[in-house]
Amino acid sequence: MTDSTPTAVQTDRLPPVLPAVASAAVAALPSRLHKRLDATVERLAGVPVGRVDGGVSVDCGTEALVTLTPGPTGAVTDPHQARCSCLLAPRCLHRTAVLVACPVADPATHSDPVSTADSSAQDSLGASTRRSGGPAMSAGADSGRTGRSTAPTKAQRAAASALWRSAAAVLAAGAPAAGAVPQAELLRAAHSARLAGLPRAESAALRTVRGLRAHRGRHAGHRLAELVEVLHDLLYVAGRLAAGDPDPALIGILRRAYQPDGTLEVYGVCREPVISATGYAGVVTHLVAADGRRLSFGDVKPGGPDRARDCARAVTEMGAVAVNHAVLARGGLRISGTTVSPDGRLGAGKGVRATPLTGIDWSGGPLAELFARPLAEVVTAQLAADDPEDPVRAGTALVGGDLMVVGAVGDQVLARELAPGTDAGADRAPVPEGPVIRLVPVNSHPMLAHVANLRRLASRPGLRIRVVGRLDPDRASTLHPLAVGPVPGAATTLRLPADWHGRADLGYDEIQGGHLPPRDPAAMTEPVLALGADAVAESPLWRVRRLVELAVSGGRRAVAEAVRGEGTGLVGPLRRAGFTTAATVAAALADESGRRGRDVFGRLTDPDPDRYAWAWLAVTAHLAATERELIRSSWTAPPVG
Numbered sequence: 104m105t106d107s108t109p110t111a112v113q114t115d116r117l118p119p120v121l122p123a124v125a126s127a128a129v130a131a132l133p134s135r136l137h138k139r140l141d142a143t144v145e146r147l148a149g150v151p152v153g154r155v156d157g158g159v160s161v162d163c164g165t166e167a168l169v170t171l172t173p174g175p176t177g178a179v180t181d182p183h184q185a186r187c188s189c190l191l192a193p194r195c196l197h198r199t200a201v202l203v204a205c206p207v208a209d210p211a212t213h214s215d216p217v218s219t220a221d222s223s224a225q226d227s228l229g230a231s232t233r234r235s236g237g238p239a240m241s242a243g244a245d246s247g248r249t250g251r252s253t254a255p256t257k258a259q260r261a262a263a264s265a266l267w268r269s270a271a272a273v274l275a276a277g278a279p280a281a282g283a284v285p286q287a288e289l290l291r292a293a294h295s296a297r298l299a300g301l302p303r304a305e306s307a308a309l310r311t312v313r314g315l316r317a318h319r320g321r322h323a324g325h326r327l328a329e330l331v332e333v334l335h336d337l338l339y340v341a342g343r344l345a346a347g348d349p350d351p352a353l354i355g356i357l358r359r360a361y362q363p364d365g366t367l368e369v370y371g372v373c374r375e376p377v378i379s380a381t382g383y384a385g386v387v388t389h390l391v392a393a394d395g396r397r398l399s400f401g402d403v404k405p406g407g408p409d410r411a412r413d414c415a416r417a418v419t420e421m422g423a424v425a426v427n428h429a430v431l432a433r434g435g436l437r438i439s440g441t442t443v444s445p446d447g448r449l450g451a452g453k454g455v456r457a458t459p460l461t462g463i464d465w466s467g468g469p470l471a472e473l474f475a476r477p478l479a480e481v482v483t484a485q486l487a488a489d490d491p492e493d494p495v496r497a498g499t500a501l502v503g504g505d506l507m508v509v510g511a512v513g514d515q516v517l518a519r520e521l522a523p524g525t526d527a528g529a530d531r532a533p534v535p536e537g538p539v540i541r542l543v544p545v546n547s548h549p550m551l552a553h554v555a556n557l558r559r560l561a562s563r564p565g566l567r568i569r570v571v572g573r574l575d576p577d578r579a580s581t582l583h584p585l586a587v588g589p590v591p592g593a594a595t596t597l598r599l600p601a602d603w604h605g606r607a608d609l610g611y612d613e614i615q616g617g618h619l620p621p622r623d624p625a626a627m628t629e630p631v632l633a634l635g636a637d638a639v640a641e642s643p644l645w646r647v648r649r650l651v652e653l654a655v656s657g658g659r660r661a662v663a664e665a666v667r668g669e670g671t672g673l674v675g676p677l678r679r680a681g682f683t684t685a686a687t688v689a690a691a692l693a694d695e696s697g698r699r700g701r702d703v704f705g706r707l708t709d710p711d712p713d714r715y716a717w718a719w720l721a722v723t724a725h726l727a728a729t730e731r732e733l734i735r736s737s738w739t740a741p742p743v744g
Contacts, residue, residue: 116152116159117152117159117161117171117201117204117205117206118158118159118171118173118177118178118179118205118206119177119178119179119205119206119207119208119209119382119405120178120179120185120202120205120206120207120208121178121179121180121208121210122207122208122210122290122291122293122294122309122312123210123290123291123294124179124180124181124182124184124185124202125202125203125205125207125287125290126287126288126290126291126294127182127291128182128185128193128198128199128202128203128287129199129203129283129284129287130287130291131193131194131199132194132195132196132199133194136196136199137283137284139196140196140199140200140203140282140283140284141282141283143196143197143200144200144203144204144283147161147163147200147201147204150162150163155170155172157172157173158170158171158172158173158184159171161197161201163187163189163197163200163201164197166188166189166190167187167188167189167195167197168187168188169185169186169187169188169197169198169201170185170186170187170188171184171185171201171205172184172185172186176212177405178208178212179202179205179208180208185198185201185202186198199283200283203283203286203287206313206382207290207309207312207313207316209309210294210297210305211302252349252350252351253349253351254347254349255344255347255348255349255353255354256299258299259299259300259301259344259354260344260345260347261295261299262292262295262296262298262299262301262304263296263299263301263304263340263341263342263344263345264341264345265291265292265295265296266289266292266293266295266296266304266308266337266341267338267341267342267345267713267716268292268712269285269288269289269291269292269308270289270308270311270334270337270338270341270716271338271712271713271715271716272285272288272712273285273289273311273315273334274334274338274654274655274658274659274712274715274716274719275658275659275710275712275715275716276658276659277654277655277656277657277658277659277660277661278315278318278319278330278655278656278657278658279319279656279657279658280658281315281319282319286312286315286316289308289311289312290308290309290312292308293305293308293309293312296308300354301340301344301354301355302354302355302356303340303352303353303354303355304337304340304341304344304353304355306355307333307336307337307340307341308337310333310336310337311330311333311334311337314329314330314333314334315330317330318330318656324378327652327655327656328577328652330655331651331652331655331723332727334655335720335723335724335727338716338719338720339720339724340353342716342717342720356445361442361443361444361448361450361452362442362443362444362445363440363441363442364441364442364443365439365441366437366438366439366441367392367393367398367437367438367441367443368392368393368435368436368437368438368460369390369391369392369393369398369435369436369438369449370390370391370392370393370434370435370460370462370463370468370469370470371388371389371390371431371432371433371434371435371462372388372389372390372391372432372465372470372473372501372571372586372606373388373389373432373571373585373586373606373608374386374387374388374389374415374428374429374432374586374608374610374611375387375388375389375545375585375608375610376411376412376414376415376546376551376610376611377401377403377411378407378408378411378546378548378551379403382405382406382407383403383404383405383406384403384404384405384406384407384408384409384410384411384414385401385402385403385404385406385410385411385414385417386401386402386403386411386414386415386417386428387399387400387401387402387403388400388401388428388431388432389432389501389571389585390431390449391469391470391472391473392469393468393469394469395469395472396447397447397500397501398443398447398448398449399447399448399449400419400421400426400428400431400448400449400451401419401448402414402417402419402428408548408550408551409550411548411550411551411610412550412551414428415428415429415611416428416429419451420451421436421438421449421451421455421457422440422451422452422453422454422455422456422457423453423455423456424455424456424457426457429611430459432606432608433462433603433604433606434459434460434461434462434604435459435460435461435462435463436457436458436459436460437457437458437459437460438455438456438457439455439456439457440452440454440455440456441455442455462604464604464605465503465569465571465588465605465606466591473501473502473503473571474503474504474505474569477504477520477523477534478502478503478504478505478506478520478540479520479534479537479538479738479739481502481504482502482574482738483735483738483739485500485502485574486574486576486731486734486735486738487735499573500573500574501571501572501573501585502571502572502573502574502582503569503570503571503572504520504521504569504570505520505521505531505567505568505569505570505590506518506519506520506521506540506542506567506568506569506570507519507521507531507533507565507566507567507568508560508561508563508564508565508566508567508568509533509539509564509565510561510564511557511558511561512541514543514544514547514554514557514558515541515542515543515557516541516542516557516560516561517539517540517541517542517561518539518540518542518568518570519533519534519537519538519539519540520533520534520537520538520540521533521534521567521590522534522535524592529592529593529594530565530567530593530594530595531567531590531593538580538737538738538739538740539580540580540581540582541578541579541580541581541582542557542560542570542572542581542582542583542584543575543578543581543582543583544557544583544609545572545573545583545584545585545609545610546610551610551611552609552610552611552612552613553609553610555613556587556607556609556612556613556614557584557609559614559615559616559619560587560614560619562619563619563620563622563623564623565595565623565625566595566596566597566619566620567589567590567593567595567596568587568588568589568590568596568597569587569588569589569590569591570582570584570586570587571584571585571586571587571588571606572584572585572586573585576731576734577730577734578639578734579638579639579640579733579734579737580734580737580738580740584609585608585609585610586606586607586608586609587606587607587609587614588605588606588607589605594620595620595623596620597614597618597619597620598617598618598619598620599618600618638733638734638736638737638740639730639733639734639737642680642682642733643676643677643679643680643682644677644682644685644726644729644730644733646672646673646676646677646689647677647685647689647722647726648726650662650665650666650673650689650692650693650722651719651722651723651726653665654692654696654719659696659710659712659715660696662692662693662696663693663696663697666693666696666697667697673686673689673690673693674686674689674690677689682729684725685722685725685726685729688718688721688722688725689722691718691721691722692715692718692719692721692722695714695715695718696715696718698710698714698715
């Protein structure tokens with residue numbers, strides 16, 4: 104029965120659709136309707152959506168009702184699960200537009216059992232490809248550690264070449280022109296990459312399509328820099344694989360295969376709300392095992408910000424045990440029959456058994472390792488070790504440190520790292536010549552408490568806090584704090600309720616005035632330390648970043664027009680500042696953007712997108728490496744006073 108109160112089409116109300124289904128629908132659509140497809144998708148934003156038995160219906164007019172009936176996984180995995188009542192179905196504009204408007208499903212999560220046609224390709228990947236749990240593919244996380252270097256097969260090189268062509272065409276056209284048809288080409292190429300056993304390339308292609316949709320739809324929270332990053336990864340991986348590069352990191356791992364891990368004792372660190380741009384939301388509880396491993400247990404499912412908020416005290420089944428995330432984040436579990444993925448996620452299979460353990464303070468047991476080394480030392484080691492070309496970027500691992508609040512700029516709290524010390528009751532001083540550290544909300548959504556909590560912390564200059572958070576690898580000396588607690592032995596520190604067990608989850612717990620020490624008049628009268636110079640924002644590299652982002656947001660023609668208008672203003676400042684390589688690759692991209700070919704009759708022809716894509720890729724790769732080094736140095740630079 105159809106819901107009597109339909110609402111406007113929103114992607115979080117429509118079921119996800121497998122890439123192969125969506126791309127096949129666009130391919131079957133008569134070419135004369137391709138130009139109308141994008142406009143039809145846009146009009147769906149105001150079209151009613153109703154509930155029917157087993158799915159949803161989209162009213163596309165008096166003669167067209169599209170019905171989607173997802174399979175057992177919650178996604179549309181077969182073309183027959185999408186029907187239209189019009190006479191032209193299934194090769195109709197209504198059905199295709201609705202499928203294109205749906206979120207892109209992750210095949211690793213939503214695929215039904217593989218068909219006979221696909222089975223040979225899947226079987227060759229081995230039993231390790233069987234995946235459970237989690238909404239997103241983890242490509243490339245461990246692939247570089249296997250030590251195997253086998254050249255890509257002919258099928259893999261062909262699939263990578265198809266991805267390269269699709270991605271290069273999108274780059275040349277720019278996001279505004281990358282509508283449903285170019286996206287379908289990417290989805291089709293992603294499906295081919297999946298069958299060829301190229302999970303990292305497939306994941307990058309799906310993220311690129313999601314990024315294009317978010318950019319074109321002006322979705323809240325979308326950043327152009329994220330689309331630049333994922334398109335760079337797609338071109339980088341596809342280009343190297345198509346050329347036969349044997350680096351196993353380019354292949355990636357197909358799925359997060361959960362492996363048995365015996366019996367584990369784990370202790371909670373904090374909870375983190377999750378609101379993803381791909382329509383998932385929930386909570387992840389970060390844990391540390393007795394042997395020191397960093398683990399996590401999550402409840403992340405399709406949903407919006409309200410689901411992330413409501414998961415504050417959510418109960419998730421772990422085998423035969425109901426786990427309360429609020430309790431686990433401050434307590435512990437002894438788990439038998441454990442399964443753990445390569446990226447540290449705990450499984451929740453039927454054979455898992457767990458019994459509660461008494462929680463421990465951040466200063467005790469394995470949790471103390473989070474604060475055993477100076478924060479600046481840990482962060483610079485992360486940035487130096489991580490591969491800028493790996494999609495699993497720096498900043499995923501939790502870090503901890505003791506800081507002193509010195510002020511605020513907007514929603515950012517400014518702090519300094521405290522020098523080591525053991526005197527009980529004494530407030531430790533900041534590290535001499537240490538950098539000013541920016542604490543930036545991990546999520547600014549008003550349903551969550553991050554912003555309000557940071558503002559309260561900023562209201563007490565001189566406050567000592569123990570912080571657990573995540574490095575921001577794209578900004579100078581910046582952390583995204585997840586939880587805070589009192590500094591052991593400090594006088595001017597937090598005074599949290601006993602049942603909080605010495606920590607406040609910044610996304611969920613609300614810090615009140617009574618949790619803060621009295622205002623220190625001396626600290627209030629001292630001048631706030633000037634914010635340390637942002638080595639990235641204040642360098643001439645912003646010109647390169649603008650060029651790279653303009654290429655994605657406007658396409659090749661926009662770059663050519665901007666370069667003609669700017670003249671020598673692009674490379675001159677770079678050379679004078681010593682960024683000679685950046686100047687060289689930027690100039691090469693500028694030259695290539697305006698290059699045009701001619702046919703045998705002397706007529707201008709569309710330029711080959713390959714050379715332009717390689718030029719853009721060179722600029723983007725150099726920019727990422729240079730910015731990374733500047734960010735690493737920002738953690739050791741003294742503040743400007």
